[in-house]
Amino acid sequence: MGKTKLTPEEMSTKLDVVLAEHKGEGQKALMTSLQKAQGIYGFLPLAVQKKVAAALGVSVAEVYGVVSFYSFFSLKPKGETVFTVCLGTACYVKGSQLLLEGIEKSIGIPSGEVTKDGKYSISSCRCVGACGLAPVILVNDDVYGRLTPDEIPGIIAKYKEA
């Protein structure tokens, strides 16, 4: 997936278009609006939450309540390259915890964090649904399955050069 970065102005215009569709619809359009907003920004900073709240006519507190409740919504930006380790039961039984630890050691940050230069972030998720390939990790949108911990450095190296 070619990542073309939008400028802050472009993002803001895009968000305005999205919010215009849902203007005044109230709480019932909140989840959809936030999903679209996160699609544009990659995360949901307070400024964006305030804009969503104003457009839909709900309080910022309501918006923040929803954002902080669902794990899909992120208050922090993610790295340019995101490593996601599946910790679903099928993957866990096949040792995905060890893959996660391997990635954490190699990148040097714990899961849930972003490197200082903003290049990498690590997260875990609950079941990608590719249990036939367990244990599975995702690097951005690429799926790597049937892995062993010693394959981790090789995979990371692929993304470090790029």
Next chain:
Amino acid sequence: MDLFRAHVLVCCGTGCTSSSSPMIMDRFSELLPTYGLDKEIKIVKTGCFGLCAEGPVVVIYPEGVMYYRVTPEDVDEIISEHLLKGRYVHRLMTLTAAVPAGASFAAEDNSFFKKQLRIALRNCGVINPEKIDEYIAHDGYQALGKILTEKREPMSIIAEVKASGLRGRGGGGFPTGSKWEFAAKVSNDTKYVCCNADEGDPGAFMDRSILEGDPHSVIEAMTIAGYCIGAHQGFVYVRAEYPIAVERLTIAIEQARKYGLLGTNIFDSGFDFDLDIRLGAGAFVCGEETALMRSIEGKRGNPTPRPPFPAVKGLFGKPTILNNVETYANIPVIMIRGAEWFSSIGTERSKGTKVFALGGKVNNVGLVEIPMGTTVREIVFDIGGGIPNGKKFKSVQTGGPSGGCIPASLIDTPIDYDNLISVGSMMGSGGMIVMDEDTCMVDIAKFFLEFTVDESCGKCAPCRIGTKRMFEILTKITNGTGTLDDIKSLEEIALALKNGSLCALGQTAANPILSTLHHFRNEYMEHVVEKKCRCHVCKGLTQYYIEPDLCKKCSLCAKKCPVGCISGVVGKETYVIDTQKCIKCGACMDACKFKAVVKK
């Protein structure tokens, strides 16, 4: 209509898509014309065949030959050998894991499929989910058409659903017909039909596979449900993490609208019904019905006390029914083949079939649909092909974070709702994870508790605090600092959680602990008393170590170590593991040819 002499079915479920099945599709489309076969052979993109471990899977009809682990590079050979000359490509026909080699000739003979009965999955891997015509050709929308054109009495349809004995496939197993009846009897101008496709249970992917492989069956069933209770609007609540399912469902809804099967005046009957998709945002608690409805309303997914039940006061305060994907997928077949046929399958109180996502330490990982009453042994050993690497079977876990572990001694338990509860587990949505002798049961309990701690919505104290305290105790036990009192506390908290929690998430959160404590108490005792983890999984109780006498100073372990914690000199000094830095991944142990790396 075009006639084709052969059909090439390529699985495009999530598992196979992750291992390049779209590239295989492209390769077929690209190469068939060069052989001049594009008018004779049709390529069909299908949903999941079920044998995910052997994916990507390609099936060629009319022979029904199944090819496993196909790569784009194999396509040329399949075309030139099989499709052109009629010679099968035998090297792609053997299951890598299952024995005996070469036994799987045609799909029907494959032991994986023999004991299965595909009702909910009837169209998965058979039709192209993105083409409504294919669903219609497989009796799709016939049930709905019949009901609407004959203007059947809604109560008679509900009576039929009740008579079929169909129970909710999402967890609790509540009789579907009764649920519909409650909602039908409440009078209100506005009612809703909802579908729970927020499959949050880790290790379960049945609902996703049905949406990916046969989305129209869910649309048809929801429309029937709408007709029965007098609703005109439905919502499908899908996990945002299932992009392929969302895409195919969106396509299916558009096609159904175009054909007049959704929208106003369906089949000229005067009945209106439409569907919308709502995306979830990653909250396990939203699988609970009241929480799911709050989430569709755009709120935090906090459960609300029942009563009032959703059938009386549900979504936006209106009477609502909520069923899960698999439950709906059964409805059209029941309507066509009748309640009597459906209720002839299964056990006394659990009718029909159940789809399980078979995973973990088993050879044939994938999606299986079995008649109720099939034993655990049949699933794990006959369908699943047994345990890899000659390991010993230890347990299966069903019901996800709400379920429990069934030990080897109960392997002949026939699976149905009541039996699973009586052995301390539950049906749940249908995850079935197989565990072998290397799986530590205390660690598994801790794994599930970590999950529920994360996913508890925090509204009620027993669940919010109880899960956290139990997780802390389990962490203590797996670290080697647990005491006998801790086990007692676990049992006490578990009981409080069961009795005091607001919703099913909290009420069942202790099941993984209670079932492992019951069936595998000796393992807990070993952790607490002997400070030993027999499976060498609990890191606080395990160290890796290189036997100096056995080390041949080859450096292989050091090269494989992902964290560089093994030092030594090739040919001169024996290698030593720095236990402080070691992440205990076991890569060195696998690498060593001389069995010098041991766990203690």
